Amino acid sequence: MASQTGMIDPAIFEQLQDIIDQDTEIRDELREILKTLEKQGRSTQAILSKAHSTSSDSLCNVVEGAEGALRYQIDTVSELAEAASRHPYYKYNHVWSHQIQDLTYMILLSGFLGGFTSTNSSEARQTGRLLTIEEVGNILGVPVNIKNKDTFHLSLEEYLLALITLIEELARLARNSVTLGDYTRPLQISKFIKDVHAGFQILNLKNDALRRRSDGIKYRVKEVEDVVYDLSLRNLIPKDT
Amino acid sequence: MTDISKSSSASLFLPMFEGFRAELDEHHDRRERVIKASRDITAASKKIIFSLQRIKKLNEPIPNFVTKANAQHWDNIAKQYKTISPDLQDLNTHRYERNITGGNQELMESLSFQHYLSTQTLISYDDACAKVSELSEKGKPVQLSIEDYVLGIFDMVGELMRFAITAMATGGELPGGSSTSTENRKVADEDTMEVDSEEKRSLPPRNALSDMRELRTYLEYLEVPRGTYFGKDVDKKMEVMRTCVEKVENALYGLVVRGSERPKGWIPEFTGSSRGPEPVEAV
Incomplete structure (x- = not known):
């Protein structure tokens, strides 16, 4: 298939294959990061599950544990954000969207249970809070709801x-x-x-x-x-x- | 929690959600515009293909009557692309890909078919992208994805089948096949093709079927990612594409094996097999 002898210039399909291969490579790179995130997410989820069997008095242990576990995930997200921001956001958004939703949910649950309180830890943790999208973005260290710049964010x-x-x-x-x-x-x-x-x-x-x-x-x-x-x-x- | 009075609690999150509502409305409006444009582009592209199917000869400029008939449809397509050009820029370039792909694929089908009829070659991805940019608002091109291109080419094989079978039925032979197309190309590609010119001279003449087979080979050779929408769509279209090539092969078989026995205009595929050969028209 060296040169065009028929209907098709071989360069056309060579170019197609190149683009497809590059695309696959990007997906693989992102998936590799997401594998880590998923694994870490299971640990956090395991901790948060204890909320169902822990009385209010000792709930702060669960919340602190979750906060600690979430820190690892947040590190991974910054890695993901860096890799993903090199490419058009919505082209690959579906690759990580589900996991970012899971992570956001875990942050929201921790927040509801009294986690991520901005006040001093000595004070009683305020429960029943809804963390806003901006607060979640701050915790994750990523911008939120971006409209004018093509970069990684929480949608x-x-x-x-x-x-x-x-x-x-x-x-x-x-x-x-x-x-x-x-x-x-x-x-x-x-x-x-x-x-x-x-x-x-x-x-x-x-x-x-x-x-x-x-x-x-x-x-x-x-x-x-x-x-x-x-x-x-x-x-x-x-x-x- | 205790100090929040009951009266204010009902609207606790409402201001936040009001902001969300405005943003979601914007998103939905954009998406609907894109979906509507995609449908209109699909419809107009189908009409263009319909007109193109009235062409009888390969590798010649598109006849005037077809160009005239299609001008309004091309205008309409350009109008649709211009409407949504601003919606598909920057961050949103790929956001509505799944919503515009139907129109893009159908456009790709008409574009590649027209290109094939007039040049007997396959339009390149870059040329196709350039054409879509041309149809879009200036400086705000709508992106034709690689998926749109490939899936559109798959569909184009179906049009090649209809074109080839119609030509065989009415003209008694496969379109193309003259050596002129090869000659033309030799002149055009002189610089790059010198080495192969010796080899090329001995090649059998090309026709619509050999082109379809070539396309089939390339499409089958293409390695697409598994487990994606693209991969699934390609799998589906692969089967249809193979059937299309085989239908033309079967028609040619009929033409060769019974060709000398039947008058021009008799259609082996479409007349009932129970009936004997009867001339549809006397030429």
């Missing part, structure tokens, strides 16, 4: 999808809190989920992943309401809230 969609995962996890946590004898947290969760739900309701969502996933929020609202109802019916809700 709005990724943040919102992570928030939905958080809601699903909190619905589970509400029931498990009751099992642990904590009757306050379900109220906190109920209010939080309702606020987030109200937020999602003002979005004009189109038929895409965000729409499909956000459709489930209302069921989570109801699940937690049921928990609160069960508690109030039995006069188990603490009086001072």
Whole structure:
């Protein structure tokens, strides 16, 4: 296939193959970093899972552990950001988007449980917080919701999808809190989920992943309401809230 | 948590979400514009291909009646690309790739088919990109991805099949095949082809089928990444492409084996096999 003797100039397909090979190489490089991130993510997830079986008093151990584990992931993200920023963002965004969503979710959950509090650690950790997209970006050390520059960042969609995962996890946590004898947290969760739900309701969502996933929020609202109802019916809700 | 009063709590996250809403609306508007343009580009490209199929001869300038008929469709395509050019720049260059690919592929099909009919060669990726830039707003070219190009070429094989079979049915032979095309190329590529000129002289004349086979070989040889949208699309189109080549081979077989027995204009593929050979038209 040295020179053109027929319909096709061989250089055309040589060029195509070159472009495809380069593209594959970039994907492989990114996937290699993501493998590390995924592995680290499993450790963080394992720590955060303990929140379901840990009472509020000793929850700070879980949160501190998670914060520590997340630090490794954040290091990997800076590596990813550097590699990814060499290429058009949306060309390869799908390669890492899912993992960045998972990581964002873990940061949001830690934040809800009292992690990443800016105040002194000696003070009581404030729980029930929703970290904003900017706060998550600061923690990750990457820009957020960029519009005018083609560089690695946390996108709005990724943040919102992570928030939905958080809601699903909190619905589970509400029931498990009751099992642990904590009757306050379900109220906190109920209010939080309702606020987030109200937020999602003002979005004009189109038929895409965000729409499909956000459709489930209302069921989570109801699940937690049921928990609160069960508690109030039995006069188990603490009086001072 | 305790100091947040119930009345203000309902709107706790609302200001944040209001900002999100504005941004998502912008994104959705862009996406919808791109999807709509993609559909219109697809429709116009199909019409162009339809007109091109009325051409009978290979390697000659596109006849006037086709150029005239297609001018409005090309204008329409340019209009669509210009509409979405600003939406597909900078950060958003690749953001709506999955939304524009349908139109880009269909355009690629019409572009490569037209190029083939007039030159009997395959349009290069760079030339195709240049053509799309030309159709886009000045200084804001819409990106034709490598995927759009390759998948469009796959579809073009289907058009080559229709073109070849129609020509065989109406003209009794495969289009192309004259030695002129080879001669023309020799002149054009004199500088680069000198070494091979000896070899080339002994080559059999090219025709639509040999071109399809050549294209098939190259497409089969191309190594695409597994497990991507692109890889899956190529797998699907590969089968269709092979069938297209085989259909022309079968038609040629019919033409050769029964050719001398039947009058011009009889179509082996399309008349029922139960009926005997009957002339469709007397030439």
